[in-house]
Amino acid sequence: xxxxxxxxxxxxxxxxxxxxWENLRSASGALxxxxxxxxxxxxxxxxxxxxxxxxxxxNMSTATGFQNWKWxxxxxxxxxxxxxxxxxxxxxxxxxxxxxxxxxxxxMALVIAxxxxxxxxxxxxxxxxxxxxxxxxxxVVYVMMWKYMAADAPYGIINRHILQPLGLATTNLLPIYPxxxxxxxxxFIGASFGMVIFTSAIESIPREYLMAALVDGCxxxxxxxxxxxxxxxxxxxxxxxxxxxSLLTSFEQILLLTEGQFGTMVWSLWAYERALSNYWGNFxxxxxxxxxxxxxxxGIVMAVVYMRYFQFExxxxxxxxxxx
Amino acid sequence: xxxxALRTGLRPRQMYFLMFLMTLLTLPIVVGYxxxxxxxxxxxxxxxxxxxxxxxxxxxxxxxxxxxxxxDPNIWKVTLNxxxxxxxxxxxxxxxxxxxxxxxxxxxxxxxxxxxxxxLILHAFPSVTLLIxxxxxxxxxxxxxxxxxxxxLIGGIGYNTLGGVILVMVSLQLPLGIWLMKGFFDxxxxxxxxxxxxxxxxxxLVWRKILLPQIKPGIAAxxxxxxxxxxxxxxxxxxxxxxxxxSTIATYINSLLSETAPVNxxxxxxxxxxxxxxxxxxxxxxxxxxxxxxxxGMKGGA
Numbered sequence: 001x002x003x004x005x006x007x008x009x010x011x012x013x014x015x016x017x018x019x020x021w022e023n024l025r026s027a028s029g030a031l032x033x034x035x036x037x038x039x040x041x042x043x044x045x046x047x048x049x050x051x052x053x054x055x056x057x058x059n060m061s062t063a064t065g066f067q068n069w070k071w072x073x074x075x076x077x078x079x080x081x082x083x084x085x086x087x088x089x090x091x092x093x094x095x096x097x098x099x100x101x102x103x104x105x106x107x108m109a110l111v112i113a114x115x116x117x118x119x120x121x122x123x124x125x126x127x128x129x130x131x132x133x134x135x136x137x138x139x140v141v142y143v144m145m146w147k148y149m150a151a152d153a154p155y156g157i158i159n160r161h162i163l164q165p166l167g168l169a170t171t172n173l174l175p176i177y178p179x180x181x182x183x184x185x186x187x188f189i190g191a192s193f194g195m196v197i198f199t200s201a202i203e204s205i206p207r208e209y210l211m212a213a214l215v216d217g218c219x220x221x222x223x224x225x226x227x228x229x230x231x232x233x234x235x236x237x238x239x240x241x242x243x244x245x246s247l248l249t250s251f252e253q254i255l256l257l258t259e260g261q262f263g264t265m266v267w268s269l270w271a272y273e274r275a276l277s278n279y280w281g282n283f284x285x286x287x288x289x290x291x292x293x294x295x296x297x298x299g300i301v302m303a304v305v306y307m308r309y310f311q312f313e314x315x316x317x318x319x320x321x322x323x324x
Numbered sequence: 325x326x327x328x329a330l331r332t333g334l335r336p337r338q339m340y341f342l343m344f345l346m347t348l349l350t351l352p353i354v355v356g357y358x359x360x361x362x363x364x365x366x367x368x369x370x371x372x373x374x375x376x377x378x379x380x381x382x383x384x385x386x387x388x389x390x391x392x393x394x395x396d397p398n399i400w401k402v403t404l405n406x407x408x409x410x411x412x413x414x415x416x417x418x419x420x421x422x423x424x425x426x427x428x429x430x431x432x433x434x435x436x437x438x439x440x441x442x443x444l445i446l447h448a449f450p451s452v453t454l455l456i457x458x459x460x461x462x463x464x465x466x467x468x469x470x471x472x473x474x475x476x477l478i479g480g481i482g483y484n485t486l487g488g489v490i491l492v493m494v495s496l497q498l499p500l501g502i503w504l505m506k507g508f509f510d511x512x513x514x515x516x517x518x519x520x521x522x523x524x525x526x527x528x529l530v531w532r533k534i535l536l537p538q539i540k541p542g543i544a545a546x547x548x549x550x551x552x553x554x555x556x557x558x559x560x561x562x563x564x565x566x567x568x569x570x571s572t573i574a575t576y577i578n579s580l581l582s583e584t585a586p587v588n589x590x591x592x593x594x595x596x597x598x599x600x601x602x603x604x605x606x607x608x609x610x611x612x613x614x615x616x617x618x619x620x621g622m623k624g625g626a
Binding site: 027029030031032033034036037038040041043044045047048049051052055066108111112115116118119120123127129130131132133134136137138139140141142144145146147148149153154155156157159160161184188214219220242245246248249250251252255256268271272275276277285288289292295296299300302303304306307 | 334339343345355357368369424427439445448461498528531563577606607611
């Protein structure tokens with residue numbers, strides 16, 4: 001310690017220009033290490049955020065091209081408010097997020113975490129590994145599996161092995177129950193996030209609490225209700241808020257499964273489809289950007305909220321080497 | 325029966341019931357993968373049962389579905405592209421986040437706190453919402469001479485090039501990478517490093533020779549995770565490359581599925597298994613590494 005203290009005194013004894021030069025030098029060292037990351041963050045996060053807000057205030061589309069567009073300011077937002085589909089898409093989005101979250105990303109995740117910590121350890125690990133698989137599987141292949149599950153008899157798995165033996169009418173189930181499949185497809189991927197976090201939270205509960213509960217005569221269910229759940233409420237809150245944002249903005253699986261057909265259009269897919277991918281080749285960048293900007297703003301607000309409430313203090317520890 | 329992860333006080337009967345319930349919940353996943361395997365080696369399938377052309381059950385086993393490996397010239401092009409994408413993404417993310425993570429963990433510089441806060445915000449921020457404006461950025465990058473769209477192998481860094489896709493994906497993965505890397509560096513004691521710096525070694529030398537070797541497990545974990553992410557990615561190449569059947573394996577499979585003619589599921593399943601195999605191998609052999617990333621903060625897709 002004394003050595004460091006002596007160094008500190010020595011540093012401060014140097015003339016100001018010397019210290020300024022050294023600060024600059026250490027900053028330029030940092031600059032070298034930071035510049036690739038900074039460049040990419042600027043080009044692919046900062047500029048796009050500014051751009052998307054800017055584009056949302058223009059009438060840019062395939063019709064205007066990149067040259068002949070005009071500023072229309074809030075016209076696109078007014079169009080969103082007056083658009084006949086807006087209310088339906090909003091309702092779809094809220095339903096999709098709420099149900100997937102309740103049944104899978106939080107509900108199923110919690111059930112899996114609780115069950116797999118109550119059964120023999122190796123069995124628990126196996127089940128959790130299986131639940132990780134959908135997340136690691138290429139989405140195209142994963143969605144294809146579900147399409148085949150829903151397909152009409154004699155091909156589809158549900159029709160062939162469940163409905164047919166029961167003597168029920170068979171048909172392609174996807175157009176009939178589109179939401180069931182949208183929620184299942186997303187839910188089986190989404191559950192693993194909460195599962196991993198809840199499991200490690202449950203496993204890190206001090207053993208004494210859990211033993212004490214049993215010694216005091218709790219049933220396993222009472223122990224879950226009155227000991228485990230209250231102790232993992234922060235992870236529960238974290239997963240709920242984090243996954244709300246993820247579900248609100250992700251659309252890849254829906255794009256692959258239904259392309260928004262059968263009444264499964266959600267907000268983020270609507271923006272994507274309008275601006276970048278539709279059959280008619282009429283890309284409405286301005287309108288799509290306005291739709292996306294709504295999500296961008298929600299995303300920024302929620303991300304800042306997370307930063308304030310979760311783990312931020314732990315991240316901001318001072319660097320270990322400041323000056324030499 | 326051995327104990328659960330927690331001492332549970334459950335009777336064996338109750339435990340069996342829980343395992344039965346868990347099996348039931350997991351069944352759709354198991355059935356889905358089972359179908360892929362069966363279907364790959366069958367002429368066609370009725371549910372999980374392989375059938376031949378006349379529909380007689382438990383017949384029609386064949387290797388024909390794999391003929392795409394030598395009959396379709398596109399498959400090797402897209403495989404190579406997927407491999408370049410995955411490797412490029414891995415190298416880019418690991419290198420750039422290892423550099424930034426080091427500076428954020430070890431050097432005091434103006435803007436450090438701000439950048440850390442920003443990393444965390446970006447990590448939570450849903451980057452897919454920016455796809456529309458990134459399209460414009462890529463179109464603009466494509467106009468840069470040579471680098472834009474005249475590079476060998478990756479095509480360039482602009483719109484409709486593999487390099488552009490890689491660049492976008494590296495950026496989107498960076499917040500997670502930087503966050504993890506900084507965490508790894510924070511855990512390393514700095515005696516050796518400090519001694520080296522006092523002896524006059526440069527920051528770069530210290531980073532390269534002293535620190536990187538100490539965080540190898542962390543680098544391995546991030547590499548595997550990133551490689552799988554790149555290998556699997558569908559949305560970004562689908563959005564920014566124009567020829568689906570020539571871009572990556574994922575878009576190639578999607579183009580097979582969205583043909584107007586009836587889809588030959590057995591054949592597509594074979595290509596799907598072809599894409600799935602490397603992931604499954606990684607999964608079987610490196611689960612612990614992967615779990616360490618997942619608990620370190622994965623981005624909640626879907």
